């Protein structure tokens with residue numbers, strides 16, 4: 729941080745800063761050399777003051793002449809929507825103070841994502857695993873699902889198969905560099921109970937050989953392989 733005692737000059741007080749005697753305050757020294765081509769003038773950085781033009785006779789005691797001290801500052805920053813793990817935000821001039829009033833460096837903020845308990849990020853898209861009961865899959869239902877900015881209602885039509893993917897257009901992440909927006913993909917999983925009571929067992933046994941409960945996959949239903957291909961295309 730900038731030393732507040734000397735406001736970055738590194739000097740004890742105003743009288744402790746003197747014009748450099750070697751260069752007269754310009755920070756540069758000219759040298760004239762005689763060569764066989766005639767006189768040649770070269771300009772170099774003053775070796776006494778390193779180009780600063782002034783020298784400090786008595787150093788500031790708070791910063792020992794450095795013009796800056798160790799310290800911490802809390803800054804508030806704007807995070808643009810859609811940032812991703814590994815991205816860096818650079819805040820110019822918010823880094824370490826420069827030596828003796830020199831310009832400050834930049835603050836580099838590295839983005840790390842915390843994972844969501846239910847939603848999974850896949851680039852701009854968001855994936856969500858939805859579990860529904862067998863009766864809900866047969867009769868259809870309305871269900872609320874979490875989204876990145878709240879909740880959304882989706883309609884599960886009667887006869888929904890396990891593995892069906894619903895797409896909520898534009899409910900994904902915005903692209904930080906464009907107007908593009910991702911989608912939320914909801915995969916349906918029909919929940920199979922692991923334990924049943926004897927009454928439930930009786931009901932299921934009645935359904936076991938019922939004609940409507942025999943699997944008859946529709947040719948139009950996308951296979952697992954089609955879905956995988958679709959998701960990566």
Ligand SMILES: [Zn+2]
Nearest residue numbers: 731734788791
């Ligand atoms: Zn100081």
Ligand SMILES: [Zn+2]
Nearest residue numbers: 748751774777
């Ligand atoms: Zn000098």
